[in-house]
Amino acid sequence: MPSPSSVHEHLKDILVRVVGCPADAVVPDASLKELGTDSLTIVELADELGRRFDLYLSDDTVDSLVTVQDAIDAVVNHDGATAPARSGRVPTALESPAPPVRDDEDVRRRRLLERLLVSFVLVGAAVGAILGFGGSALIDATGLGSVNLAPINNPTTAPSTTPTTTPAPTPTQTTEPDSDEPKPTIKVSKPQVAPGERFVIEGRFPELGEGAELQVQVKDEGSDWDDFPIETTTKSGGRFKTELYTSRTGDRQFRLLNKKTDKSTPAVTVQIG
Incomplete structure (x- = not known):
């Protein structure tokens, strides 16, 4: 079982490389989010810890990582979780088979896509409900929903018309895009x-x-x-x-x-x- 000090040193190296935070800021009670991590980099952090200490951090463990000490404890007191088994799909001729030891990248990517999809659905539903309620309230407040338009009657006599002259449109100048803009x-x-x-x-x-x-x-x-x-x-x-x-x-x-x-x-x- 690795020692807490060894895990701390490795964790410091990973955070400096991944999020670019100062090494002296990686103290046990520091918040991982305040050091610059997000949902993607937390997963990468867990993957790299697992690779260096030859273990697998489960989804529940990754979700519970809040501070540097949490990450240290997750490795030192590892719960014995193992990586999910690979599927039995045979690679095509265009694909190179992934190494048999770990499938971290595919597992983590699928998990992130599922989380993002759920988040988008919830946010979309909330925004739609707010917009629907706000639009209904606006119509009621302005009285647009109860406006009665006067009937249209056919005129008894044709109105006299005076020919008008339509002024010629003023030509507008267009600006060509700058073709010399530096490329990425x-x-x-x-x-x-x-x-x-x-x-x-x-x-x-x-x-x-x-x-x-x-x-x-x-x-x-x-x-x-x-x-x-x-x-x-x-x-x-x-x-x-x-x-x-x-x-x-x-x-x-x-x-x-x-x-x-x-x-x-x-x-x-x-x-x-």
């Missing part, structure tokens, strides 16, 4: 890595500036782009840099997407394995 750039530190080995993706998104959220996406041969469980935020000048790893082998493409503008960087390819 991206590069990878290692074009080939072993399964589970870390590599760095960095570049610039000039039009976004500082503080924009970027979603890392991944694409395998024969599939569409999918969200990878890593997000990052642009720095000054639209610069970004993030570190990630994956256990799925084969040639995998990565890019960063700004979901607010639906614009993305070019793709880079990393050979895993």
Whole structure:
């Protein structure tokens, strides 16, 4: 069983790498959320702890992680949970089989998608109820719901008409988009890595500036782009840099997407394995 001090040191290293918080801020009573984690990075934190100490943290355990001490206790006092068994699907010729030791990425991604779907449904229902109630109250307050329009009567005599001259429309000037606007750039530190080995993706998104959220996406041969469980935020000048790893082998493409503008960087390819 690992010691609390050993788990603390590893946890400090993981948080500094994943969320970029100061190392001296990772004290036992510190809140993981205040250190910069969210639902995605909490899952990544649990995955990395499990990889380093050769154990599996269950969904209930991950959901209960609030402070640094909670994460330390989850490893030191591990409840013996094991990872779910893999499905019996045979990989196609376009897919490379995932390593038999862990299926963390698929399990965590499916769990996150289920949580996000439930959240969207609940939020959508609440917003719809609020808008429906507010619209009904507005109609009642303004009296629009009880307005009676006067009947339309046919005129007995045709009104006299005076020809009018319609002024010619003033031509408007259009501004062509600036074709010289800097394009997003991206590069990878290692074009080939072993399964589970870390590599760095960095570049610039000039039009976004500082503080924009970027979603890392991944694409395998024969599939569409999918969200990878890593997000990052642009720095000054639209610069970004993030570190990630994956256990799925084969040639995998990565890019960063700004979901607010639906614009993305070019793709880079990393050979895993």
